[in-house]
Amino acid sequence: MKFGVIVFPGSNCDIDCFYAVKDVLGHEVEYIWHDTEKLNGFDCIILPGGFSYGDYLRCGAVARFSRVMAAVKEHAAAGKLVIGICNGFQVLTEVGLLPGALVRNKNLKFICDTVPLKVEANDSPFTSLYQKGEIINIPIAHGEGNYVADEETLKKMKENGQILFTYVDNPNGSMSDIAGICNEGRNVLGMMPHPERACEDILGNSDGKRLFESILNALEGSLKNE
Amino acid sequence: MKAKVYVTLKKSIADPQGTAIQNALGKLGYSNVEEVRIGKLIELDLGDVSEGEAEAQLVKMCEGLLANTVIEEYKYEII
């Protein structure tokens, strides 16, 4: 399996994702520079955390226009897997691959902590190895992780089971406690918490590892079906 | 041609920053303050373009980059 980690000039969790795939999962992974035009041969694209282009105006606002995002859209349109973590989630909403938007945390502070999440659905390629309703601990580190969407969008997401993770103790004011969602096609995931920071016991937590293993499972399954 | 763009949160979106400032003002004794909302002011020097062109550019800039219309609205002013 081959993963690609997009590198915007202000990405800073790119190496964390890279090592989670390479060292923990033992799979192939490559950095993809933000002005790359074509994405060939990647099974799963990761948009990592960070501050894509400084994010001074709004998180993800400038990244939306980077050359690689057109290619990411094509990749997603082909039904292949995309995951946006933290800043990556913000970019995915800006570019329209996921609904809603992320605004300043309700307490106006950056929050770095490990928080409990509830797995709301396990019928996605990203969550299949979790139990539905399971509580997992995953780190968060963001200043703008407060998810907002209009009521209709929220309703539709609920009906479709697009909400994959919710916060047990909502830290940032997100509507419906949303921590992570997928698109209708269920091949694009966006989440504020950082599963790549929770893949090794030495870091005190490996609850995030199953998310990556779920992806591997899904990829292996789809290979068999081909 | 110079322009000012004002980007504000839609009324339906909560503005915790505004609320925080309202509270702070309350503590300083300005208990009359009923609402505070915070927006962005973006001042641009568009260089040597016609007014018509400036206007066309501004709309595109706002829709595409300066505001996220899912949560924000914008106004601009050419000066």
Add this chain to the structure above:
Amino acid sequence: MKAKVYVTLKKSIADPQGTAIQNALGKLGYSNVEEVRIGKLIELDLGDVSEGEAEAQLVKMCEGLLANTVIEEYKYEII
């Protein structure tokens, strides 16, 4: 009485946020843009006060809380 306060960085202070946006606009093809500066727009509802009082309050609020005059300047407008 409602008011708008505009807080901007003093001209002499570098505005990296504005510069970053100018660069982004440049990449999007707006190479005519010569300068971008980012400020804050603060909309206040001052409740039931006279215009004179509003004005007096605004000056004090700006000096004390809304702007840090070491690096910023402010303007206000009563509407």
Add this chain to the structure above:
Amino acid sequence: MNNSYEAVGITENEYKKILEYLNREPNELELNMYGVMWSEHCSYKHSRGLFRHFPTTGERVLQGPGENAGIIDIGDNLAIAMKIESHNHPSAVEPYQGAATGVGGIIRDIFAMGARPIALLNSLRFGDVEESERVKYLVEGVVEGIAGYGNCIGIPTVGGEVYFNDSYNGNPLVNAMCVGIIEHDKIHRGNASGVGNSIMYVGAATGRDGMGGASFASVELTEESEEKKSAVQVGDPFMEKLLMEACLELLETGSIIGLQDLGAAGLTSACCETATRGEGGMEIDVLKVPRREKGMLPVEIMLSESQERMLLIVEKGRESEVTEIVEKWGLHAITIGTVTDNGRLIVKEGDRIAADMPAYSLDSSGAPKYYKEYEEPQYYQELKQLQQEEIKEPQDYNETFMQLLTSPNLCSKEWVYKQYDHMVRTSTVVKPGSDAAVLRVRGTKKGIALTVDCNSRYCYLDPRLGSSIAVVEAARNLVCSGAKPLAITDGLNFGSPEKPDRFWQFREAVIGIGEACRELDTPVISGNVSFYNETESQAIYPTPMIGMVGVIEDIDKSCTMDFKEAGDIVILLGETKNELGGSEYLSRLHGLEKGKVPTLSFGLEKKLQAFILTAIEKGLLRSAHDISEGGLAVALAEGCMEKGLGVDIQIQTKLRRDVALFSESQSRFVVSCSTEALTELQQLMAQQEIPNEILGKVTGEDFKISVNNSDIVTLKVKDMKAAWRGAFKCLMK
């Protein structure tokens, strides 16, 4: 004689020295360049003479003081670069940007050595937060500024300290420390060597930033420039991220001879320092320097302190290679001059020579050096007097203990460090909140432990002893995590060196640090001095902050301070003495900041530290924690918080009960071990003659201390923890 020199802070004698260097009168640009470079901030003219008290060499020292950062070997061809720097004044007037740009500056010092920055720490001091809205505003802004910069650039902020004391009311302290990792053969220095090599400029454009103060006053400024100067700037962490990545990538190509950040005194300092360390000379043209504003004078360009700029010394002929990499990161590199060997720093404005002087004469090697008068202040003997009767013994120890635990200085600082991304780069093995932060070193079994420490009340009451204690306390923190202490960086924050009593404090502190570092074999590899931290009414407490790094050979063996399991045995190592002087207890509950600072025996200290390291190495300890502010009782409580476990403690003592609980006697640790390990641990203690006392056991959920068989503290850990964690947030309301 032209006496405009006074306006740039130059004395008559110093001016004569300039005349000797030049053999003529300096022009205004030259005079201003001497003015900034010979200022205390750049030349350390008052402090340099004392640095001979510091041990600065050792087997592991790859770079001692004198460069942008110090470097210490950790084995496996790897080394750690580190430095601390103050940004006190800017933070006092614009807390967010002041603190943010402080972080930005120290990061540049680290990658200027070629090292990849991997961790940030900070040490903060504020005034009376309970009484002053202004102080709250400063705390809020400083913490957000540190977070804003570090989080954006993606370097974890893994540790630090925050203390409050009235002496900082008018003068907060904001010191930032950065730590980087580097392979031995990649170490770079700020050297301008190789005649004909190019001087290239990268990063933000130069504006009229940071040119307040005496040194700038003499220039005849246009009205426009007068209103345009400002001492505070807006940080640009995104630009810094680009600069950092570009520089680190450039270093891989071998085209870079040297690199240097543009910090205090901007281009002036960068040029004369790199020239002095290299071939000796340099010629640059100010018209080639990218400028943000129109009409800037050469002196403005040479003195500007605009942030996020670097100078590269590039091998001749490889400029385009450099440009290409820099442009990939969205930046520009511009050649502004060349390396020469005539010993002159020549500044041109186009074809005109605007300044021409011996490069070394500006640098600290050519700057004047002073041995200031010092005098023991009167308070020093007076405050040592403390009568036991002045201290009324508390009635209700539960209440007293809770007051201490929830006081601003002892309560949990999670309100602060949860705003810092302390996990990015996924190497933080022990997060903020323990004695020291521990980071793994990827690709090895090793870890490094980091801490920054200083008890400034001790340093006020006894600067020499207090400073020694700051060093040994830093070492204790590292040792408790299983790390062998290697080296320190020091941030020396003091009042005016021109007042003999303040200078006495400084001198004593330097001697105290030097002595402790020699004893512990932890050389001083870098540091910073910040003087003039005083207002009209008072000076700050002398505050020598000690940043220390240690190495853990096997990261799987690192240890933390929290109790791990009910049933484990709790042991006190070291001896509690009748020492309440300078304690947090005395200050917080009795309003007294006086008495003798606890005594320190280096012999005992070293014995204990060695013992802890051995015991951790052998896997005998479940937890280890040093006893510092708040004494034994608070140390025990801190061990309970993380897992919510309790303790059942019995103390037998001849001391007064408040002394037994709250004395801050040095060289003490609380450790815990499993019942199985106890015998072996006791053997080891006996063998190494470690004073120790079994205090009791780790239990389920109650925190109980009895002294001489009467229960005096009985609390639910749950309640204790909630109050301790929530206290800071309450303060900030």
